[in-house]
Amino acid sequence: MTQHMLTANRLSNGAVVYLQGGGGWSGDIQSGQVVAAEQCEALEAEGPLGMAANIVVAPYVIEVEGNQGNYTPVRRRERIRAFGPTVVEQDAPSSQKSEDLNHVPV
Amino acid sequence: MPLIKDGAVRADGWIYLGDDDDPADGQSVIIDYARWHAGDAAIAGHNGPLGIRMRSDQAPELIKDDLGRFDVIALEFLGIADGRSFSHARILRDRMGYGGELRAVGGVLEDQIFFMRRCGIDAFELDPGRDIGRAMAALTQFSAPYQASSDGLEPATSRRHSGR
Amino acid sequence: MYQYDEFDTRLTNERIGEYRDQVARRVTGDLDEDNFRNLRLRNGLYMQLHAYMLRVAIPYGLMSSDQLRKLAFIARTYDKDYGHFTTRQNLQYNWPELEDTPDILAHLAEVDMSAIQTSGNVNRNVTADAFAGVARDEIEDPRPYCEIVRQFLTLNPEFSWLPRKFKIAVSAAAEDRAATTVHDIGLLLIHNAAGDTGFRVLVGGGLGRSPFLGKVLRLFLPKDDLLPYIQAILRVYNMEGRRDNIFKARIKILVHELGIERFKDKVEAEFEASAGDPLFIGTEEEARIKAQFAAPPYRALDEYDPGHEALLRENPAFAQWATHNLAAHKQAGYAIVNLPLKPIGGIPGDVSADQMDFIAGLADTYSFGELRATHRQNLVLADVAKSDLYSLWQALDDAGLAPANLDRITDIICCPGMDYCSLATARSIPIAQRISERFADQERQDLIGELKLNISGCINACGHHHIGHIGLLGVEKNGEEFYQITVGGSGARDADIGRIIGPAFASEDVVDAVETLVDTYLDIRAPGERFLDTLRRIGSEPFKERLYATD
Secondary structure, three states: OOEEEEEEEEOOOOOEEEEEOOOOEEOOHHHEOOEEHHHHHHHHHOHHHHHHOOOEEEEEEEEEEOOOOOOEEOOHHHHHHHHOOOOOOOOOOOOOOOOOOOOEOO | OOEEEOOEEEOOOOEEOOOOOOOOOOOOEEEEHHHHHOOOHHHHOOOOOEEEEEOOOOOHHHHOOOHHHOOEEEEEOOHHHOOHHHHHHHHHHHHOOOOOEEEEEOOOOHHHHHHHHHOOOOEEEOOOOOOHHHHHHHOOOOOOOOOOOOOOOOOHHHHHHHOO | OOOOOHHHHHHHHHHHHHHHHHHHHHHHOOOOHHHHHHHHHOOOEEEOOOOEEEEEOOHHHEEEHHHHHHHHHHHHHHOOOEEEEOOOOOEEEOOOOHHHHHHHHHHHHHOOOOOOOOOOOOEOOOEEOOOOOOEOOEOOOOHHHHHHHHHHHOOOOOOOOOOOOEOEEEEOEOOOOOOHHHOOEEEEEEEOOOOOEEEEEEEOOEOOOOOEOOEEEEEEEEHHHHHHHHHHHHHHHHHHOOOOOHHHOOHHHHHHHHOHHHHHHHHHHHHHHOOOOOOOOOHHHHHHHHHOOOOOOOOOOOOOOHHHHHHHHHOHHHHHHHHHHEEEEOOOOEEEEEEOOOOOOOOOOEEEHHHHHHHHHHHHHHOOOEEEEOOOOOEEEEEEEHHHHHHHHHHHHHOOOOOOOOOOOOOOEEOOHHHOOOOOOOOOHHHHHHHHHHOOOHHHHHHHOOOOEEEEOOOOOOOOHHHOOEEEEEEEEOOEEEEEEEEOOEOOOOOEOOEEOOOOEEHHHHHHHHHHHHHHHHHHOOOOOOHHHHHHHHOOHHHHHHHOOOO
16 A cells, blocks of 8 residues: 655745645655545645645655655655755755754644 | 736727628728738728737748738737747837837736837737736836847947946 | 946846845745746746755856855855855855845845846856966957857847747867857857957757757857847747747757758848847947956066976975866966866865855955856866965865866766756766765876766756766666766867767666776777777777676
C-alpha cells in the first residue's frame, strides 16, 4: 500500500512545506498528513486552497515510505527537498534547512 | 469592453462584424483579415469606416498595399507567450507609415501596455474585470527608456546630450 | 567601467517601484501566481527546490569593488552568507525571501546593479571575454559595445516577449574566452583591411537539448550597424521563431530549420528595410560610453620586473601560482590575475560573503578597484602590476584563495544541480567535489595539463557540458543518478560539441570513469598534446575501449 503526502513551496520564502492533517502547512515532513493512493485525488484538491489563501505555490502529491516519525520521500529529488541540499554550503556549519519546523495553521 | 485611447477611457465607436453579417451603411466595422482577403463584395462596397483585425500569426505584409482603407488596425496580443504583434505594430508605424489607430486586442495585460504604446499602439481594449486605473498608470510607466521606438519619444541615449 | 547617470538610475528605480508593487499584490492575492511568475522572472527571481533564487546581473562580468561589497552585504543580510557565480557571469543567491527582494533590488541599485532581464523570454546578460580591455591578444576593447547593446536591449519594447530566452556573447581577441560560438548571437570584434572596427556575427549557437555551433551571418558588420543589425535578427526571430513547442523555440532551431542562407536573407531584408529608422545611437553617446572604459592610470613600467623574477626563482609556491594563474597583459609591467573559485572539494563558483569583502579589498589595493567574473565561474583581477604580484599572492594564499588550478581538471564548471535546481535530473556538485578530490594532487594535475571538465545536472546544460573537453550530463535511470560522458567539446576558437562516448555511468562509477579517460590520455598522448588534442588526433575509440573494458 503506497503512502502519499501533499507538498508545496511556501509563497513567502519558497520553503518546502507539507500539508498537515489539520489543514496547515509545515516544513517538517514528519508532521505531514499521509494518505493511501485512493485518497490522492482528495489530497490534491487541498492544494488550490493553500494557493487561494496565498500561503503556498505549486502543490503536488509525492510518495513517501516509512512510518510515523521517519517518513522519507521515495524520489531522491523529494528527499533533497525534504532534508536539504546534500552539500555543505560555504561557511555554513551544516546543510540544515532554515525553514521553521512549526505548525502554521491555515 | 473598455477602450483606452489618447490617455483616457473612451466609448468605442467600432463594432466587430460577424463573418456572416454585412455592415450597415455608415457603420464603423472591424472585420477579420480572412474576410478582407476573401474580397467580400459587401465589405469592398461598404460605405463607412473600416477596420481590420489581424491575428498575431498574420504579418503586416499581408495588408501593406491596403493600409489606406483602414482607419483602425486591431492587433491581437495573446498574453505573455506571444510577442509577435509588438514587431507588427512597429513595422506598421515605422516602415509602412500607417497613421490610423493601432489597437491592442485579445488579452491585453497591464504589464505590456507601456511596451505596446512604445511600439506604436495608441488604443487598448481591456478585458472586462481588468483594473483600468492600473492600465492607465501603465501608459507612463517608465520616464526615460533607453532606446528609440515607434512612439516618437526621445530616448535616454539622446536626451543625455540634448539636455531634455 | 560604466557608471549610471540619472537616466540609468531612474530606469532602475522605476523598475524597482513596479516590482515592489507586483510583490505587494502577489502577497495579498491581487496578482495570481501564473502572472506573477512571469513578472518576477523578469527581475531574476526563480522558485527553486528549497527556496527562491535571485540572479543578479553583472553586465559582461565587470564589477567594481563597491559592487562586490554590496553583493557581500546582501548575502549576509538576506541570504546565507554566500553567492554563486554562474557560467553567464551572473551571481545567484539561493535563499532570498520574497518580500525582501524589492529591498535587495534597491540595495543593488545603490551600486548601479540590477536583476533586470536575468530570466524570462527576453535578452539576458550580454557576456564577454573576462579579459576584455586588457588581454594582449585583443584587437580592441569590446566593452563599450557590450554596454551599448545592454542599454539597447534593456526593456526594449519590441523584444520583451520573445519565443524564448536570448543570449549574446562578445569577444575581441584571438582566443575566444566567451564561448561566442554557442550563443544565440556571437559577436567577434575585428578590424577590416582598412582598419575599420566591425563584427563577425554568428547566429544560432546554443547548448541545451539540441546543441549547435553558431553559423556566420556576416563576416564583417561595420560597428555603426551593430544595433540595427541586432534589431533585424531579433525581429525575424520574434516574428518567426517557434512558439508551439518550448523545446524548439530558441533561435538555433529557426536557423536550423530555415537554413542559414534563408535566415540570412530575411535578416538582411529586414536590416535594409529599417535603414530609415530613427538613429539608434549617436556619435556623442558612443563617445560618452567609450570614455567610461578608458584605461586606468597605469604606471609606466618595464615589462621585465627583476624583483618579480627574483621572487619567482626564490619561492616555488609563488612560482607555481604565477605559472598557472597569470595571463599576458597588454600594458607593459602588468599582469592579468585569475582567481579560480574551485577549492579542492569545494562547490565550484561559490564565494562566501567574507571572501567577497576580502577580494573587493584586494581589487582596491591591487587592481584599480575592479574585477571580473568569468565564463568558467572564476574571478579575474585584470590590472595588477608585476611588482605587486607577490604581495597579492601572499594575501590570496593566506586566505586559501590561491589554488594553482586554472584550466586544470579541478577547474570544473558545474551547475547547481539537483541539490538546488528544480529543473535538475541529477546532482552535479557532489560529482564535481569527488572529481576534484580524486585529482587534488598538484603534480598530477600539471601532468594532465589543460583539461576543461564541465558538469550539467540536466539536459538544459547550464553547466555547459557540451563544450567540455570532458562533459558530464546527469540523467535519471530507474530512480538512480547516472552520468553520460561526452568528450571532445570546446567553447574556444576550436569550438566543437562533445560526443557521447558510450553508456552512462552510475554515480559510484563515474569518477573512476573520468580517471580512466585521463589515464588513457596520459598513456597514449604525444608530446605537447592536451587531452583534447589527443582525442581529436586518435578519436574516441581507444578511450571507449578502456572505459568499457570488461575484465
